[in-house]
Amino acid sequence: MKNKPALFLSIVIFILSIGLQNTNAQVSVKLQQPPPYQLRATDLWNLTLTNATRNTLQVSLAGTLEESGAGVIIDGTSKPFSLSPGTKRITYNDVKSGSVNFKSGKWREAFTRTGNAPSGDYTICIYVKNEKGEELGSDCIQQTIEISGAPQLVSPADGEKITLGTLPTFTWMPIMxxxxxxxxxxxxxxxxxxxxPEEAMNRNKVFFQGKGIKGTMFQYPLKEKKFEERKTYVWAVEVKLGETIIKSMMNSFTVGSNLIDIKIDSLKxxxxxxxxNNFGIIVRNLLSTPVNITQIKINNINGVNSSIALNPSPALTFTIPGNSAHTFTGSFDCVDTSRTISVFVKAESPSDPDIINTESLTDTLNCLCNECLSLSVNFNNFAAALSGNAGNQFVITGDIVPSVPIYGMEVEMQSYSYTANPSPCTNGITNLEESGMFLNPGSTINGTPVQLFNETASGSSNTNNNASKIVKFSSTTALSGNIPINLIVGLPGPISGLDKECCNISYKVCFKIKLFLDKQSCNSCTFSHCFEFNNQ
Structure with a gap:
């Protein structure tokens, strides 16, 4: 019986190990992996719980979202609920009545406006806790997000005419x-x-499809079927990342005739x-045979398709001899708020009206000085919320809605005032380089980080070069509709260490907003907007 003590000790150790395992694994947690390149708010609360005990437990869930390099950016807690023995599926609907805390306005902006997390490497963790706050189980998963901008088509450009018999080279900008x-x-x-173009792309038989193209340029193959004269085609590219398909916009092009070819030399x-509005347009016949100009009309205003017939002098139909040009002049009724106007010209062969050639050209009106009187801006859904834990930084969100397309804006902190209750609860301005300033990182306009303008560099070693009274945003394309802003500003806050509930501060902030009406930022209109909020 020498082995009895050793056997008894082994049994005791085995029983204790089982007991410890049961204690530490009362609830198992299994987070569901979101689809590739996706991380929505609902994905943080998509899991399965298994109660391994025989008792109904009173539990709550605590969740965190951590971004590599930024630490925990979001945390949340569900309300307590009963977890019966067995398996229970948990979704966002089960926990949406709980609390959630965004560590900065940048992340709140991403989830509320775009619905998806920005590019980055993330860790999602869920912890199950009992009524005493003791952890009963947990799980963490990793998720990588790469937000890619769609490919941008370059050539053939939309509406371009290619010569019959040529093999076009298709080019585009890569995803970003x-x-x-x-x-x-x-x-x-x-x-x-x-x-x-959309109907054709979705319904018609594919004329040509090239797959597995590794670059951003593709020469149309000689062996493939030929493009037909006077036919119009639409092309697009797409790229697949995981389960996500990213598609470009569509460009159309027309195959020209060797019998007729015109060009618009100028449009004023x-x-x-x-x-x-008075206009003048010079149309050139590029071939030696005559051509009939049968139609001149406005086909686009401010980037929006239109159709306004023009009655030029000389009257149409007008014949332009071979290898020569002619000027057409006239006028049309003014179009309110017009910035860019595109004119369309149609030409026909005198011997065969079915042989046609069309061209269009756009002119930018250089008469914006008085247009500011008729331009209007709406400031929608402006709100302010505390950013961070210092109590003196706010993220201001809202939509700026101009009545005409714009190419960018400058926002200047014009003035601010505040009233504290009780008044001794704040020391007022404690940081000259942050109070009344826009702060980075995190400030965006139209989802793009702002450019700091006139940084506050004072020469001091303590200078905050991420603070500025003016921020700027520029776009290479015209913007219309709601343009979202997400600006972090520094303002006087409560005395350090004093909870904001003990110091009610009301603010009035006034911005000066300059809207740029052209790509070169030469023409602009300026507006002011004030709004009030408090720190509660």
């Missing part, structure tokens, strides 16, 4: 951020009748005067 593993698919479809449109 660049992905060396990206493989593109090029798709070309013929437009039939009066179809829109004058400012509105006495209710009329």
């Amino acid at each position: 951020p660049s992905n060396p593993k990206a493989e593109y698919t090029l798709k070309i479809v013929q437009i039939l009748g009066k179809q829109s 449109i004058a400012c509105c005067e006495d209710g009329k």
